[in-house]
Amino acid sequence: MPTTEANPAATTETNNVLPWNPGEKPLMLAPMQGLTNRALRELFTKWVRPDVVWTEFMRVNSQSEKKLLMPGDVRECAAEENGVPLVVQLIGHGRDALVAAARTAQKAGAVHINLNMGCPYGRMTSGLTGGGMLKRPELLEEIIPALREEIRGSFSVKIRAGYEDPRQIFTLLPLFERASVDFLVLHPRTVRQAYEGLADHAVTAEVIKRTAIPVIANGDIRSAGFGQELLEKTGAAGLMLGRGGIGEPMLFERLRGRAASEPDVAERRAMLHRYLNDLLPLYGKLFCGDMQVLGKIKGVVANVEDHELERELKQLKRAKNLPAFRAAVAELAA
Numbered sequence: 001m002p003t004t005e006a007n008p009a010a011t012t013e014t015n016n017v018l019p020w021n022p023g024e025k026p027l028m029l030a031p032m033q034g035l036t037n038r039a040l041r042e043l044f045t046k047w048v049r050p051d052v053v054w055t056e057f058m059r060v061n062s063q064s065e066k067k068l069l070m071p072g073d074v075r076e077c078a079a080e081e082n083g084v085p086l087v088v089q090l091i092g093h094g095r096d097a098l099v100a101a102a103r104t105a106q107k108a109g110a111v112h113i114n115l116n117m118g119c120p121y122g123r124m125t126s127g128l129t130g131g132g133m134l135k136r137p138e139l140l141e142e143i144i145p146a147l148r149e150e151i152r153g154s155f156s157v158k159i160r161a162g163y164e165d166p167r168q169i170f171t172l173l174p175l176f177e178r179a180s181v182d183f184l185v186l187h188p189r190t191v192r193q194a195y196e197g198l199a200d201h202a203v204t205a206e207v208i209k210r211t212a213i214p215v216i217a218n219g220d221i222r223s224a225g226f227g228q229e230l231l232e233k234t235g236a237a238g239l240m241l242g243r244g245g246i247g248e249p250m251l252f253e254r255l256r257g258r259a260a261s262e263p264d265v266a267e268r269r270a271m272l273h274r275y276l277n278d279l280l281p282l283y284g285k286l287f288c289g290d291m292q293v294l295g296k297i298k299g300v301v302a303n304v305e306d307h308e309l310e311r312e313l314k315q316l317k318r319a320k321n322l323p324a325f326r327a328a329v330a331e332l333a334a
């Protein structure tokens with residue numbers, strides 16, 4: 001199982017190094033726009049220490065050479081955070097713009113760069129970006145090798161099973177192999193499906209059988225038992241936790257066997273208290289004004305699923321201002 005030691009891979013200059021140590025099965029915190037900002041990542045890296053963390057996607061502006069990436073995004077580019085490797089994720093379209101953005105990110109300190117080929121929401125971006133890239137797979141024939149050539153550290157792709165056809169992924173594996181993509185993160189739903197239904201990890205298992213590229217399994221991992229079984233059954237190189245990890249950071253430790261895999265309600269309540277209590281000051285520093293802090297932290301609470309804490313969760317979600325939210329957090333410790 002993964003270790004929580006600082007990963008030397010994070011700062012090594014060697015070509016194509018993975019953001020985890022050989023033999024490790026890394027547990028990654030997924031990139032989540034609006035959630036995995038640097039304050040939340042700080043909390044995670046200092047508390048449950050995912051083996052790898054990711055930035056939210058950074059939009060590549062193909063209209064402006066000078067402002068390819070937002071200045072705030074460029075400032076986030078780094079090889080690691082608190083000793084945990086950081087993957088910088090780009091979303092955009094057009095080979096030249098993507099390559100130039102990867103160069104900018106690297107100049108700013110990024111070592112591990114990922115291309116988003118899964119986002120189902122077109123309105124987030126313009127053109128064939130994210131999951132939309134799967135509508136024109138022929139364009140990938142030039143984009144993927146060009147990015148590989150530019151990226152000196154690890155180059156990975158985060159992808160859905162297909163645009164409409166959940167077997168489209170199999171047609172793309174030869175390209176990823178030819179281009180020496182270092183690893184894939186697979187969320188086995190289609191782009192059309194968005195978040196409907198369940199992730200089909202039979203597809204994950206088949207992809208893993210059919211490629212030598214390390215595949216990180218992602219999608220609907222919400223318990224230690226499910227995650228461990230997924231690792232064993234598919235032979236995945238590691239796991240990525242999105243909503244399940246945001247809703248319950250201790251899931252990382254439960255997966256490592258360092259915390260009860262089925263905690264009782266008192267423990268879950270205490271964990272939720274610690275989580276929100278520690279996040280409040282970090283959000284206070286990152287965001288501007290009480291209402292923004294409140295909105296952002298409620299976005300985190302929306303991911304917590306716990307029927308036995310329904311009353312407490314309702315109180316947090318209904319808080320009209322930050323003092324009311326703080327009082328509801330304090331009650332969790334009462």
Ligand SMILES: Cc1cc2nc3c(=O)[nH]c(=O)nc-3n(C[C@H](O)[C@H](O)[C@H](O)COP(=O)(O)O)c2cc1C
Nearest residue numbers: 030031032033056057187219220221241242243244
């Ligand atoms: C609110 C939200 C924001 C997301 N933002 C991103 C993103 O910036 N980049 C990305 O690759 N995936 C993004 N995703 C997808 C997640 O990384 C992940 O692939 C997906 O939620 C499935 O994993 P899960 O079931 O563990 O949540 C987002 C998902 C959600 C729900």
